[in-house]
Amino acid sequence: MQVSNNHTVEKIGGTSMSQYEAVRDNIIFNPALKNPYQRVFVVSAYAGITNLLLEHKKTAEPGVYGRFAQAEEDQSWIEAFALVRQKMLDINQELFGDGQLKNKADKFILRRLDDAERALADLNSLCQHGHFELDDHLAKVREMLASIGEAHSAWNMAHLLQKEGVNAVFVDLTGWNIDKAVDMDELIKDAFFSLDLRECLPIATGYCHSEKGLMATFDRGYSEMTFSRIAVLTQANEAIIHKEYHLSSADPKLVGEDKVVPIGMTNYDVADQLANLGMEAIHPRAAKGLRQSEISLRVKNTFEPQHKGTLITSTYVSDKPKVEIVAGRQQVYAFELFDQDMMGQVNKFDVKILSIINELKIEMVSKDVTANSITHYLSCNLKKAKRLLVLLEKYFPEAEINLRKVCIVSAIGSDMQEAGMLAKAVKAIAEQGISIQALHQSMRQVDIQFVLDEKHFDQAVIALHQHLVETAPEV
Numbered sequence: 001m002q003v004s005n006n007h008t009v010e011k012i013g014g015t016s017m018s019q020y021e022a023v024r025d026n027i028i029f030n031p032a033l034k035n036p037y038q039r040v041f042v043v044s045a046y047a048g049i050t051n052l053l054l055e056h057k058k059t060a061e062p063g064v065y066g067r068f069a070q071a072e073e074d075q076s077w078i079e080a081f082a083l084v085r086q087k088m089l090d091i092n093q094e095l096f097g098d099g100q101l102k103n104k105a106d107k108f109i110l111r112r113l114d115d116a117e118r119a120l121a122d123l124n125s126l127c128q129h130g131h132f133e134l135d136d137h138l139a140k141v142r143e144m145l146a147s148i149g150e151a152h153s154a155w156n157m158a159h160l161l162q163k164e165g166v167n168a169v170f171v172d173l174t175g176w177n178i179d180k181a182v183d184m185d186e187l188i189k190d191a192f193f194s195l196d197l198r199e200c201l202p203i204a205t206g207y208c209h210s211e212k213g214l215m216a217t218f219d220r221g222y223s224e225m226t227f228s229r230i231a232v233l234t235q236a237n238e239a240i241i242h243k244e245y246h247l248s249s250a251d252p253k254l255v256g257e258d259k260v261v262p263i264g265m266t267n268y269d270v271a272d273q274l275a276n277l278g279m280e281a282i283h284p285r286a287a288k289g290l291r292q293s294e295i296s297l298r299v300k301n302t303f304e305p306q307h308k309g310t311l312i313t314s315t316y317v318s319d320k321p322k323v324e325i326v327a328g329r330q331q332v333y334a335f336e337l338f339d340q341d342m343m344g345q346v347n348k349f350d351v352k353i354l355s356i357i358n359e360l361k362i363e364m365v366s367k368d369v370t371a372n373s374i375t376h377y378l379s380c381n382l383k384k385a386k387r388l389l390v391l392l393e394k395y396f397p398e399a400e401i402n403l404r405k406v407c408i409v410s411a412i413g414s415d416m417q418e419a420g421m422l423a424k425a426v427k428a429i430a431e432q433g434i435s436i437q438a439l440h441q442s443m444r445q446v447d448i449q450f451v452l453d454e455k456h457f458d459q460a461v462i463a464l465h466q467h468l469v470e471t472a473p474e475v
């Protein structure tokens with residue numbers, strides 16, 4: 001590639017991808033730009049497709065992968081496959097209408113789907129033999145299935161844009177046709193090496209093959225890793241994420257589009273806190289690469305092309321201490337382990353608990369300790385929570401273990417060091433008659449976290465936003 005340091009790398013999220021006209025008119029042909037080039041696009045699967053291929057991101061309802069992994073005798077993954085195939089063909093119909101290009105698009109994606117379905121069927125029958133364990137192959141199955149979603153959306157977008165006269169190039173990073181594992185960085189460098197960004201517009205798959213497995217390392221939201229790696233390796237001038245909404249002071253769907261305000265600027269610290277809560281302004285590991293390479297990140301609203309969006313840099317700090325965002329996480333399991341013997345040796349207990357949590361690959365959102373108890377706040381499905389409970393009971397037979405489903409609601413800002421900020425936040429919650437289960441504020445002064453009963457999530461977000469953002473004096 002002609003490294004010019006004069007290009008941007010831009011990711012288009014799944015919700016935006018499902019609205020092609022908006023992507024074409026507002027992003028590709030953004031009126032503020034002279035021409036569509038000097039940009040690299042990295043695209044996610046259309047909204048809902050990865051949920052059908054793997055499992056629902058929020059509810060964990062199993063898709064093809066979830067069903068395939070569940071039981072060798074259960075053949076319901078075949079029905080799940082039929083569902084995702086139909087959904088992908090429906091999307092093609094809507095985008096291309098009838099004609100040659102639609103046939104080409106169908107042929108492309110059907111080949112991948114058929115290849116994958118055959119591979120799963122073969123694996124399933126192989127694993128009927130005692131010598132083969134399904135579990136040994138599931139990680140590869142997950143990678144294979146995930147990659148189909150982004151191959152679909154990227155192929156379609158490149159070909160739709162070609163129809164509009166743009167020299168768009170489909171960049172397939174899925175590694176579908178390669179015969180040996182390749183390093184992710186090598187694959188990206190190879191793919192972009194021969195491209196002249198002055199006259200072609202690469203549309204790259206948000207899924208990228210890697211020796212260790214993209215899903216295994218980063219799991220859902222992985223397209224941001226591909227995006228970040230491409231931005232770093234091609235030395236982008238700026239990295240841009242296009243989303244359905246502005247990065248706002250709270251979820252517009254929950255608090256109301258008229259009440260939230262777009263965030264003008266913020267820093268990577270804030271982005272990390274948001275990602276930790278599952279808001280995914282950007283995948284925290286993706287942010288690390290951009291931050292280290294000093295590439296700033298802009299989050300833009302697909303539907304308001306004139307708006308500059310939110311600029312995330314490593315250096316920004318708000319002029320005055322303030323709460324920038326109220327966000328939260330539902331479906332959190334609080335595991336409280338209490339043992340009188342823990343007194344004076346909390347560390348010893350914690351090391352073992354953490355090793356079990358890691359073994360089960362459960363994500364930790366927060367934790368707190370007292371002299372004789374440790375509580376981990378974990379984000380996982382019920383199945384994993386039950387598994388963890390069994391293991392903890394086995395390893396700590398003397399301990400009392402309490403498991404509760406909670407939510408975490410958090411007020412976040414790049415600088416929140418102001419006397420009275422915490423009191424104001426507590427008052428906002430207390431006024432609603434909500435009882436606080438736990439409260440965390442770290443020395444880094446970038447967030448205040450409330451652990452609450454699940455049912456209070458919406459009410460707490462709305463109340464905190466009202467008292468800390470809507471009524472806060474303008475800075």
Ligand SMILES: Nc1ncnc2c1ncn2[C@@H]1O[C@H](COP(=O)(O)OP(=O)(O)O)[C@@H](O)[C@H]1O
Binds near residue numbers: 012
């Ligand atoms: N502070 C916030 N600002 C903007 N969106 C938010 C915020 N908190 C939660 N959301 C929610 O995030 C969701 C995901 O954003 P979206 O642009 O649809 O993602 P993707 O681009 O990955 O498809 C939106 O449905 C929105 O309601």
Ligand SMILES: N[C@@H](CC(=O)OP(=O)(O)O)C(=O)O
Binds near residue numbers: 012044050206219223
């Ligand atoms: N489609 C993948 C990857 C991704 O990052 O998607 P999105 O940009 O829509 O969050 C997923 O759902 O995990």
